[in-house]
Amino acid sequence: xxxxxxxxxxxxxxxxxxxxxxxxxxxxxxxxxxxxxxxxxxxxxxxxxxxxxxxxxxxxxxxxxxxxxxxxxxxxxxxxxxxxxxxxxxxxxxxxxxxxxxxxxxxxxxxxxxxxxxxxxxxxxxxxxxxxxxxxxxxxxxxxxxxxxxxxxxxxxxxxxxxxxxxxxxxxxxx
Amino acid sequence: xxxxxxxxxxxxxxxxxxxxxxxxxxxxxxxxxxxxxxxxxxxxxxxxxxxxxxxxxxxxxxxxxxxxxxxxxxxxxxxxxxxxxxxxxxxxxxxxxxxxxxxxxxxxxxxxxxxxxxxxxxxxxxxxxxxxxxxxxxxxxxxxxxxxxxxxxxxxxxxxxxxxxxxxxxxxxxxxxxxxxxxxxxxxxx
Numbered sequence: 001x002x003x004x005x006x007x008x009x010x011x012x013x014x015x016x017x018x019x020x021x022x023x024x025x026x027x028x029x030x031x032x033x034x035x036x037x038x039x040x041x042x043x044x045x046x047x048x049x050x051x052x053x054x055x056x057x058x059x060x061x062x063x064x065x066x067x068x069x070x071x072x073x074x075x076x077x078x079x080x081x082x083x084x085x086x087x088x089x090x091x092x093x094x095x096x097x098x099x100x101x102x103x104x105x106x107x108x109x110x111x112x113x114x115x116x117x118x119x120x121x122x123x124x125x126x127x128x129x130x131x132x133x134x135x136x137x138x139x140x141x142x143x144x145x146x147x148x149x150x151x152x153x154x155x156x157x158x159x160x161x162x163x164x165x166x167x168x169x170x171x172x173x174x175x
Numbered sequence: 176x177x178x179x180x181x182x183x184x185x186x187x188x189x190x191x192x193x194x195x196x197x198x199x200x201x202x203x204x205x206x207x208x209x210x211x212x213x214x215x216x217x218x219x220x221x222x223x224x225x226x227x228x229x230x231x232x233x234x235x236x237x238x239x240x241x242x243x244x245x246x247x248x249x250x251x252x253x254x255x256x257x258x259x260x261x262x263x264x265x266x267x268x269x270x271x272x273x274x275x276x277x278x279x280x281x282x283x284x285x286x287x288x289x290x291x292x293x294x295x296x297x298x299x300x301x302x303x304x305x306x307x308x309x310x311x312x313x314x315x316x317x318x319x320x321x322x323x324x325x326x327x328x329x330x331x332x333x334x335x336x337x338x339x340x341x342x343x344x345x346x347x348x349x350x351x352x353x354x355x356x357x358x359x360x361x362x363x364x365x
Contacts, residue, residue: 013346016295017314023292024211024315026204033225037199038192041232045190165222166229 031143032117036168039132039160114161114170118145126163133159133174144171180245188235198245199228205246205316206253212311213257215300226256243325247318250326254308261304291349298348306341313338 135155141148148156157174178186178197186194203224210223230252238248299307305327312323313334323338324331 010342010346013342013349014314016291016349017310017345019288020292020295020299021208021315021317024208026207027217027221029200029203030221033221034196034199037225037228037232038196040229041192041195044232045192166225 031140032119032168035136035140035144036160036162036166039134039162039168040166042134043130043132043162112173114172115145116170117168120169123163123167123169124165126169129161129163129169131159132162133157144168146171146173181240184235184238184245187231188238195232198231202246202249203228206249209250209253209311209316210257212299212315213254213307214260215296219260223253223256223260227252244322247322247326250312250316250318251328254326258304294349295345298345301348302341302344306337306344309334309337310341310345314342
């Protein structure tokens with residue numbers, strides 16, 4: 001190949017490989033990529049909560065019970081509102097669910113505008129993705145193309161649109 | 176945080192966000208280096224590292240501590256993603272040596288050493304994938320034969336033979352034997 005490699009032997013190769021390993025630097029993690037991973041993690045954990053391991057025979061017993069209940073419900077015309085006809089003179093009654101305000105649910109935060117994350121235009125086309133709501137450190141906002149409001153610190157609630165590759169495409173802050 | 180890799184993986188499988196972040200920060204460099212040596216392109220190595228940890232999110236519960244160390248398991252995942260990337264760009268030209276932004280050459284090195292490193296990178300990139308994997312896993316990532324076998328999904332003896340052949344091919348390439356790969360037996364799927 002050239003005059004520098006004429007006498008290479010096993011020891012030279014081992015030394016060169018060692019030197020190659022030592023001189024290969026790793027750039028710091030991209031905050032946007034890390035945020036996207038954390039968002040994907042949170043979304044996955046939220047969607048599929050961990051279930052305890054159940055022994056098979058308990059599972060079988062549960063399935064048998066569920067099947068028995070299903071048969072009872074389907075074969076009972078009086079109680080099956082969708083499948084059966086109510087007996088004469090009996091009116092179907094519906095119980096209204098309590099409104100969300102009466103249950104004391106916190107009001108939803110108001111979302112702002114979506115901003116395209118820097119570099120998102122150069123990413124592969126988004127074929128699928130998910131909207132992930134998460135607490136983002138304010139310090140991470142500039143890397144996502146959002147200038148944090150003055151005096152803001154800590155974390156803010158934000159929605160991220162994460163593509164099929166786990167990379168964020170757009171972000172919006174919640175008021 | 177002094178948790179072992181195995182403890183972190185178990186916590187990740189249980190939905191611990193902090194454990195996932197810790198595992199990512201600790202092991203991303205290993206995954207990135209492996210992907211960089213396999214693909215030769217820093218941007219691809221970044222993508223592979225990202226894909227590896229996306230896989231970890233879904234598959235952490237599938238990790239079996241009695242089969243391989245966490246690093247070997249992660250590099251096994253990285254190997255699959257890197258192979259897919261290599262297959263996608265099979266006919267693209269190889270990157271110019273020294274053009275990868277993630278690979279730095281110490282300016283204090285002599286010119287000959289710098290050139291030798293550049294040529295070694297080029298020779299490594301042109302090595303058939305199974306031999307390249309063995310060299311990267313054992314010589315650059317310094318995995319044991321057992322962990323390298325777990326990462327490569329083959330027997331320990333296979334790793335040994337591929338490593339031996341890979342080193343000889345590299346040495347031949349470095350000596351300037353341009354047709355060094357001719358005549359070497361390759362696995363059937365190559």
